[in-house]
Amino acid sequence: MIPMRRAVVSTAFLALLAGTPAFAGDQIRTIDLFTRPQAAQPQEFQSIQLIAQEWRKLGLDVNVRVMPWEQMSDVVWYQRDNWDATAWQMVGRPERSDPDEIVFNLFHSTTADKGYNFIGYLNPEYDTVVEAERVEIDEAKRKELIDKAQEILAADQPNMMLVHPKQTFAFDKTVWDPASVVEQSGIGIRNTWTFMSLTPVGEQKDIILNSGDNVQAINPLYISGGVDSWVFELVYDRLVRVGPDGLPKAWAAESYEWKDDKTIAVTLREGMKWHDGEPVTPEDVKFSFETAVSGEAPMYAPFATNIENIAIDGSTITFTLKQPAASFVTSSLAKINLIPKHVWEPIIADLKTKEENAESYQEETPIGSGPFRFERWLTNEEIVLSANKDHFNAPKAERWILRIVPNVEAALGMLRSGEINFLAEFSGDPQVLLQAAEQDGDLETVSTVEMGFRYVAFNNRRPPFDDPAFRRALSSAVDRRLIVKAAYRGYAEPSNSVVSPALGFWHNEAVVEGFEAGHDVAVKILEDAGYTLEGDRLHYPGDQKETLAE
């Protein structure tokens, strides 16, 4: 054993003397790996430390660079050639229950230049699969295509998928009947369904919940912060809502039916009223979809641009699409807020003459037709909604009061003292929450696997990350169970697919189960691909040069 190693060393020494080592490429430069600060993102930070450690064992020099989100996203998004690898995350939203948004926008070549494919993943075969998936109305066939897309990603590893975290929320069971809490797949118990069905067991009939972030706007034509959506999903109805099972459910629509792959007929529910007492008409629905593409609501435009024509016949609204779109029901019908034409028509007309658009327009009292009415909004302090008893699915609670609590420990204390009775956001350690619930006795917690996920994005534009074998090796260097345990304390599911196990129908379990990880697996992949260790450092295969060293 010893003489052999000596032989290797002396060969390397000779090659070095000769000047051009014939059997190895250049040494791989120091790799930058971005993460957000520990204070802001403790789990992410911890995961990145673990990953860097494993990568170093492979002979890479890894430089972990800690930076706040604004700075990190600025580099990753706007300087696409200037980074190597970064921690990233995708959050779960009801509309993402259809996998199209994720599988298409994150990896299709058309979004590589300026869209969400910021990693620069280019694979014509993948493009073909997701283009086909988009227009496939037959669910079984579409499922095959989505499976195929997940397999390609698993083989190519454009990203290193880490985990689907679990979201933990809590509520006071002496205030709310636990049986009335609805767990939405991939989202958790903080959802519109819960807020509509929460049933009081005692005197307290107000849902009082917390948020760490301020509400930015309550505007049906502006996609603003995540917390804002909690509010406007209650104030505004949509034709379809994503149900607790993650599948679309007719809502303001009595029913909907595909006539052919480009035509869908929607029947509007009868007897609905706006909060100002006016009836909800098919014209209002048409107006809502047309306003999205009017140029005054640019953020909603992508969800309605595929609509060629909207025809009204009695209470039936027929949408004709430019191209077949399988995800249309979830990504458009369940996305566009229904707004009253009599309120918004003059506002939109006025905005057309002005420079600003509807995104900067804040109604004094937002008028929707949803299960809750808007009452008042105190800047950075609270939002008060009251139950709309005339709604076809009237809430059991009296009011919905959102308190802005930036201090997470205080939020937990408030839950215990009764200042709030539904913990809608908890960014601290879930263990702390569970212990508090146990001590308290009045609290119940529910943890749900998220639709969203955490990952390390590889810059596929830059060597060595342009080599699928290298990405595969780096990805398989770390056992995800280690990350789940050490960084997430068990509150996460290991991941190898962008389609979360929470989306049971679309998730391809085989790609997760077939994923092998560990140091030895990674070393083998690197060796097979021709990467060599010289001394302690990893070198490119063949005679590949390092072109990006500083």
Added chain:
Amino acid sequence: MSHLKAMASRALQLALVLWAVVTILFLMFRLMPGNPMAAYIDPTFTVEQQEALMAQFGLDKPLWEQYLIYLGNLLQGELGQSFRYREPVAERLMTLLPNTLILTFSSLIVAYTFGILAGAYLAWRRGSVVENTAIPLVLTTRAMPEFWLGMVLLAVFSFWLGWFPAGGTRPAGASYDSLWALYTSREFLSYLALPALTLAIYSQGLPLLLMRSNMLDVMKEDFVTMARIKGLSNWSVVVRHAARNALLPVMTSFAIAVGYQLQGNVVVESVFSWPGLGRELVNAVSASDYPLAQGAFLMIAVVVILMNLIADLLYSLLDPRISHA
């Protein structure tokens, strides 16, 4: 005449300071790493949206042009529109300002009343056991981080004893006819108590130590000795003669403290979920919301500058020996 001239030079100085603040603010946020567009990054974020946003925010123009527009708008009293909230900055700040002012002033009044009395007392009891234990204690309160003190008060008085609510300015869902009705309500006082106490404990050290050392100086002065020789009571000497004179610098430090306190509010407002300027400032900076951050900083800077001016004026008013010449 010289009086007028002094006033004019004073005003010019103010204008210069303001211009410098405004320019530094402008450059600071734009040179800082980060991008206001970060908040919008989403899988459905299209190229057209990105360009439209840049244009809407005026970020597609060269820096010097942005600067000129910014200065021009400021001269017209226009602070611009917040990127994040899409509403006029001035309007937003004005709704938050009263909350911050009431917290600042109530805590400072408590801190100064206590600090002055305790400072005078400690000077009087110079060298006693009371003084020897009190001074290190005061220095400790001064060294305690505000957020830590806030969390301790929260844990004890709110979560353990349950005497005070943990955050906000009013009970959930409560509505009041006016700000005045809110501020004079009993509930408001219970919400104000802990954040104000945190700030007061933190800020009482300055007036206390200042008052004490002034008192010690003044007590050595001839007129105090004179008063003693006259046979006046100890009380009369300390309160009517020494304390009144020692008070002057403390009163002017109050004005300056208002400015400093606005910084301390940043932390306390976050701990106690207080909807004020400080919290807004932190959010605006971390979201790269340039107009809002500039506006909030500018507002604080103006308060500080104004308070300094008041301190100066107060000085010359209270002590005729100091003149503009």
